[in-house]
Amino acid sequence: MEKRTLGDGLTVAALGLGCMGLSQGYGPADDATSVALLHTAIDHGVTFLDTAQSYGAGHNERLLARVLADRRDEVTVATKFGIVRGDDGVRLDAHPDRIPAYCDASLARLGTDVIDLYYLHRVDPDVPVEESVGAMAALVTAGKVRHLGVSEVDPDQLARAVAVHPIAAVQSEWSLFWREIEDDVVPAARRLGVGIVPYSPLGRGLLAGSTGPAAFRDNDPRFAGPARDANLALLSDIRALADEYRVTSAQLALAWLLARGTDVVPLPGTRNPARLAENIAATAVPAEAVDRLDAVAPRTAWSGDRASFAAYGSART
Template sequence: MEQRTLGAGLTTSALGLGCMGFSQGYGAADDEVSLGVIGDALDRGITMIDTAMSYGQGHNERLVGKAIAGRRDEVVLATKFGIVRDENGVRLDGRPENVRGYCDASLQRLGVDTIDLYYLHRVDPEVPIGETVGAMAELVVAGKVRHLGVSEVNPDQLAAAAAVHPIAAVQFEWSLAWREPEDDVVPAARRLGIGLVPYSPLGRGLLTGALPAGPFPEGDFRRTDPRFNGDHLDANLDLVRALATAAEQRGLTPGQMALAWLLAQGDDVVPIPGTRSRARLAENAAAAGVKVHPDAVVPRQAWRGDRTSFAAHGTARTEREGGSAPGR
């Protein structure tokens, strides 16, 4: 698979694998199936494996660690800290004095000595981002981490982080169905020489054209995402059909067209689609070899609905299209 470079020197496959869905967000998952998908990803040359300490309260990192055992040299391992899920609910913690402990716990769950890309998952509103990144930089000096990243930040926060230590990558939602980052985060990152790692590049499944026929199952957060409900969903599916027509003309699936479009936005872009299907993984991987014009497919402002995101205090909220507040 094509290789791309994030920041000043983190080389990875053009597509990664987002692992959150193996532990949360999309209903129940089967660990053995998940392990098979991760193994298939490595076999196909997908080296960026993305997890987080919060996914499944540590389950995801343990799963990834099991999957990559014996194959560590094939992996660009990315994980995150800063969202804490425990018996008390969900909160943000970017306090410098806790960063090393979070990192050590992730290393233990993953079964590795070093993390290739360590992200601040969300900015703690009680802690200046520069203070958190300063503590992260100490992990690089200690050899526990190779490169630093941040997730869901605004341009000022991104600049503040980069002023403390080089930032290899910024992660954020970006797809044909969510293009607001093109107005602020994308140009800011490029001014600073920071790589772009879009999560949910298939619009949380919307852009595959293969959503469930009935209601989303329990545990699937799309049940409350406005883009997947009522008139918004009907309008969005009309646009997916248009995307499917454009894809068919090129011999592609809608999902491949969506990924190829995102990859065409620049060689500093490494999308991390998640899937629990080996067939979908093969489809996604094939998109890395497809070339489309960066202005292809559907108009930017055509999509309907807000997105459900993770608010600063751990509660779900929605964000209006065109809004500038970061979230997930």
């Protein structure tokens, strides 16, 4: 697996693994099967594992701990704080006084003494981003965290974060299916020397052909009514192009994102070993196929806007 460098010197596999679906969002998952999948991913060079304290209310971090116990030195672990999931629902909390305890809890669940990349999962509207990042910087000084990241920020918030401490990565939704960050966040990240880690790089499953009921699609207007029909028609065109090169639509979509720049590290998630192998093979898709994709599926052709559900939906990812 090719290596790429994010921001202030964090070197990771070019393709990561988003682990959320092993604990929430896409129906029940079997832990033993999930652990086997994680081992397979590492065996094939997918060594950048992405989790969060909120995924399964801590379950996801504990799941990764079962793999890290024997393979910690082989992987780069990213986790996040700021979305708190409990019996009373989901809330945002990035108060600087509570960040050290969130970090310690993640370290304990992961069974490690250091987090390679620690993200602010969402900016807390009640806390200036500078204060949250300042508390995160103290964790680097204490040796509990190696690099810092932020997720779903706007360019101003990103610049304010970088002014406090170097930021290795910004994580945002980005795919052939959703390209809004190309207008502002991507240019800002490159100007500030921050790597870009796209989540949902397969368009919440659409670009892999998964469009059935799931918690993270049910409230998304891009998967409803006429917008869904239009997007499925566009997927059919992408599949036709993929067939020409004997690849899948998912491989083509991941290859397209990898080609956006060497500072881009997508995080496809899966619970299926066959899908994992398919995603890994995206690194070998011919450049000619990628070059043709923008004409087949231009940005303006997609339908629906995540804005109407972003405050609820994206705060749960």
